[in-house]
Amino acid sequence: MGDSNQNRFLRALSAAFRHTLPVLAGFLVLGIAYGMLMLDKGYGPQWSVLMSAVAFCGSMQFVAITLLTTAFQPLEALILSLLVNARHLFYGLSMLGKYKGFGKIKGFLIYTLCDETFSIVSSVDPPEGIEPKYFYLSISLLDYLYWVFGTLIGGLLGGLMPFDMKGLDFALTALFVVLFIEQVKNGKNWILGLIGIACALLSRLVFGAENMVLPALAIILITLIAGRKKLCN
Amino acid sequence: MQLAPVQIILTVLAVALGAMATRFTPFVLFPEGKQPPQIVTYLGSVLPPVMMGLLVVYCLKDISIQVNPHGLPELISIAFIVFIHLWRKNVLLSIGCGTALHMFLVQAVFVVS
Numbered sequence: 196m197g198d199s200n201q202n203r204f205l206r207a208l209s210a211a212f213r214h215t216l217p218v219l220a221g222f223l224v225l226g227i228a229y230g231m232l233m234l235d236k237g238y239g240p241q242w243s244v245l246m247s248a249v250a251f252c253g254s255m256q257f258v259a260i261t262l263l264t265t266a267f268q269p270l271e272a273l274i275l276s277l278l279v280n281a282r283h284l285f286y287g288l289s290m291l292g293k294y295k296g297f298g299k300i301k302g303f304l305i306y307t308l309c310d311e312t313f314s315i316v317s318s319v320d321p322p323e324g325i326e327p328k329y330f331y332l333s334i335s336l337l338d339y340l341y342w343v344f345g346t347l348i349g350g351l352l353g354g355l356m357p358f359d360m361k362g363l364d365f366a367l368t369a370l371f372v373v374l375f376i377e378q379v380k381n382g383k384n385w386i387l388g389l390i391g392i393a394c395a396l397l398s399r400l401v402f403g404a405e406n407m408v409l410p411a412l413a414i415i416l417i418t419l420i421a422g423r424k425k426l427c428n
Numbered sequence: 429m430q431l432a433p434v435q436i437i438l439t440v441l442a443v444a445l446g447a448m449a450t451r452f453t454p455f456v457l458f459p460e461g462k463q464p465p466q467i468v469t470y471l472g473s474v475l476p477p478v479m480m481g482l483l484v485v486y487c488l489k490d491i492s493i494q495v496n497p498h499g500l501p502e503l504i505s506i507a508f509i510v511f512i513h514l515w516r517k518n519v520l521l522s523i524g525c526g527t528a529l530h531m532f533l534v535q536a537v538f539v540v541s
Contacts, residue, residue, distance in 0.1 A: 250444035276446020287454030317476040362531035368487040375480040391481020
């Protein structure tokens with residue numbers, strides 16, 4: 196029986212879909228919120244969707260709204276984006292092996308490597324009989340489309356929301372909590388999870404909500420390197 | 429105020445460039461053909477659980493313990509998620525129930541005007 200690339204991709208897509216459902220909920224809500232906020236600042240769906248499709252970096256896009264409404268300052272935008280997105284450096288390090296040998300699609304996988312996609316890909320193994328390459332591509336592609344589509348809906352609908360979505364974006368927090376449990380329940384990983392929580396909490400308490408990410412990443416890096424001998428085995 | 433179309437596009441590109449630099453740098457520094465330094469392989473292997481911990485805290489960063497409702501909706505929902513996940517071990521069930529509980533709590537119980 197001939198099994199075309201297209202068929203294998205579609206099988207992977209349907210296997211991947213259920214893993215992305217929490218992201219569907221969270222990204223639709225946050226994407227809609229982003230599209231609405233941009234519209235409110237005078238930027239219609241053509242601009243919000245452009246930003247979502249090209250930059251695809253949730254939290255930084257919200258930060259960039261301020262940039263778009265003050266003065267033209269591209270250098271600030273670049274620097275701020277580097278700082279806010281610095282955590283992606285760590286995702287990349289973890290994906291070096293997983294995304295190895297994927298050829299043409301690798302560029303897209305890296306381009307769309309967001310918090311949520313990283314969480315799923317690093318926690319879930321592709322099911323038996325499903326090609327890893329297409330499984331990972333499906334997760335990245337679906338998450339990307341949810342975000343862009345959510346932005347479009349928000350930009351088109353504006354304030355006309357059909358139901359009260361307050362609290363629905365908690366789906367992403369819930370996703371991280373559950374995948375955290377999934378990752379720390381294996382062997383001695385709980386100590387690593389604890390390091391992540393402790394470093395982030397410390398950074399949040401010392402540097403505040405706005406500036407917690409960079410110090411947290413630095414403390415994590417120092418802790419992991421200092422504790423290398425102990426954590427390795 | 430609003431920027432001119434060219435300025436908007438340049439701002440979008442600047443934001444994208446920053447984001448993509450952070451995403452592509454590891455893959456550019458450590459290409460497939462070369463064996464990455466041991467420390468990099470080590471970090472790559474231990475980082476996922478650490479980053480999940482960071483992401484959980486990051487999601488909760490704007491909560492204030494002093495201000496009503498004192499982070500209670502999140503705390504209760506997360507405790508519920510942990511409980512139901514350890515019990516039923518079903519990712520989607522845990523996330524779905526936890527999110528539904530959180531929506532109920534912020535819309536009907538801890539209503540902040």
